[in-house]
Amino acid sequence: MNSREYKEQLSALVECLPEAEREEAVGFYLEAIADRMDEGATEEEAVALAPTPAEAAKAILSEKISELKAREGEGGGTSHAFNEVVFEEVAEAYGNLTGEDGAKHNPRGFFGRLKSRRLSPLEWVAVVVSSPLWLSVLVAVAAVALALLIVAFALLLVVWVLVGCVWIVGGAFVLSAPVAIVFAIWGLQIGSGPYSLVNLGYALFLFGGGMWVLRDALALTRALWKWQKENVEVSLHGFGKRRARKKSADCAADGCADEGVPGTFGSASSAGGQPTAAVPDGGVPPVAAAGRSGGSLFFRACLVLLLAGLVCVLAGFISSGFDWRVFLTSVYTEGKMYLGGAQVESPERLLFSPYGLFARYF
Amino acid sequence: MDTQMKRGFLDACVLAAMAQGESYGYQIIKDVPASIGISESTLYPLLKRLESRKLIKVRKAEHNGRLRKYYSLTEAGRAFLAEFANDKKEIDEVFDFVERATRGA
Numbered sequence: 408m409n410s411r412e413y414k415e416q417l418s419a420l421v422e423c424l425p426e427a428e429r430e431e432a433v434g435f436y437l438e439a440i441a442d443r444m445d446e447g448a449t450e451e452e453a454v455a456l457a458p459t460p461a462e463a464a465k466a467i468l469s470e471k472i473s474e475l476k477a478r479e480g481e482g483g484g485t486s487h488a489f490n491e492v493v494f495e496e497v498a499e500a501y502g503n504l505t506g507e508d509g510a511k512h513n514p515r516g517f518f519g520r521l522k523s524r525r526l527s528p529l530e531w532v533a534v535v536v537s538s539p540l541w542l543s544v545l546v547a548v549a550a551v552a553l554a555l556l557i558v559a560f561a562l563l564l565v566v567w568v569l570v571g572c573v574w575i576v577g578g579a580f581v582l583s584a585p586v587a588i589v590f591a592i593w594g595l596q597i598g599s600g601p602y603s604l605v606n607l608g609y610a611l612f613l614f615g616g617g618m619w620v621l622r623d624a625l626a627l628t629r630a631l632w633k634w635q636k637e638n639v640e641v642s643l644h645g646f647g648k649r650r651a652r653k654k655s656a657d658c659a660a661d662g663c664a665d666e667g668v669p670g671t672f673g674s675a676s677s678a679g680g681q682p683t684a685a686v687p688d689g690g691v692p693p694v695a696a697a698g699r700s701g702g703s704l705f706f707r708a709c710l711v712l713l714l715a716g717l718v719c720v721l722a723g724f725i726s727s728g729f730d731w732r733v734f735l736t737s738v739y740t741e742g743k744m745y746l747g748g749a750q751v752e753s754p755e756r757l758l759f760s761p762y763g764l765f766a767r768y769f
Numbered sequence: 770m771d772t773q774m775k776r777g778f779l780d781a782c783v784l785a786a787m788a789q790g791e792s793y794g795y796q797i798i799k800d801v802p803a804s805i806g807i808s809e810s811t812l813y814p815l816l817k818r819l820e821s822r823k824l825i826k827v828r829k830a831e832h833n834g835r836l837r838k839y840y841s842l843t844e845a846g847r848a849f850l851a852e853f854a855n856d857k858k859e860i861d862e863v864f865d866f867v868e869r870a871t872r873g874a
Contacts, residue, residue, distance in 0.1 A: 435809065435813050439795045474817070
């Protein structure tokens, strides 16, 4: 056997370990083989002097079992969850190697033995006899879980639709701004300064407000997508149990923070005049984070546009002598076109004039 | 030597192999007295336990184009060895007692 084959065999035998631990353990044995080769042994000799892959795997897994037992003794939520998953797999692999019953190393109760199919014959009989009871309870629980899942997805869909509405509102505002600019130009063309000013105000207000709303929509979409990726997918895997448990085990083994408890998606919030955004619990509100990284300049610009728009509208209204008709953008009736309450003498001369269209169809 | 007795001495022997400076797995196996008889399978879990008890520390360094792990004593490891050496008198007393008793038998 050469060292590559040795590595492959040993890696396969300790496959149940998280990758980093597996590589570390296998690396220890390969290192000794390499050291023997440094001393002049051939590769085959060095491998022959090393413990067999089975012996090495037995030592590695035995040590892992001791470590997990020690952790189990320490208690604690995360380490306990980690223990159970890895323990089960390590104990099984150890049992396969040594021929010893994995349960000997695993002091779990009835449900633990049931999961690993290591019940005694009497317990199996009890399970079968009581099946009408627990099976019906199981079906009921599964039905409730399914119903809750459907409700959860419906709620999620509603949230996505609401976010979509925010996009639509923002988009409509921004797209309306150029139209208001055209009206402002028309105001100039017909010599109505107040009407022009009011529509310029509309344009500024719509553009500033629309950009603000779009930025919010983007933040909301990102936050919702992130939350969905982090929580909904994990929850789905939870139904297939093994992947989620494996992820948590790997995570615990890598020493990362406990992600086992899915965060909840917070409701929209607003602080300090900043736009609102829904954020996962414990996270940094996306919009607030954006504000710190240059986003505040964007929102300040939007605010200036909004205020400028309001000022223009007010100025137009005042300069018209408080004539409310300046707020009427355009009216087409009986072949005549009115802008801000005043009839347009030559409507066909207006920029991008729709007069011809109106005259043909209305 | 009896397995149970060996087990008691193993920690001290492996730690003592690092007393003069850092060492690596294969070197430790060679340095530990043959009477104790240690292999990689014994040493690997032992080093892991000593590391988790913070009696030794580990660093990786390149050697001949590959990474090798070097183990060295921590202060706690040195204190453990010193304590073990202090126990020698008591161990000697036990041996003397057994020896005297066996002779008298």
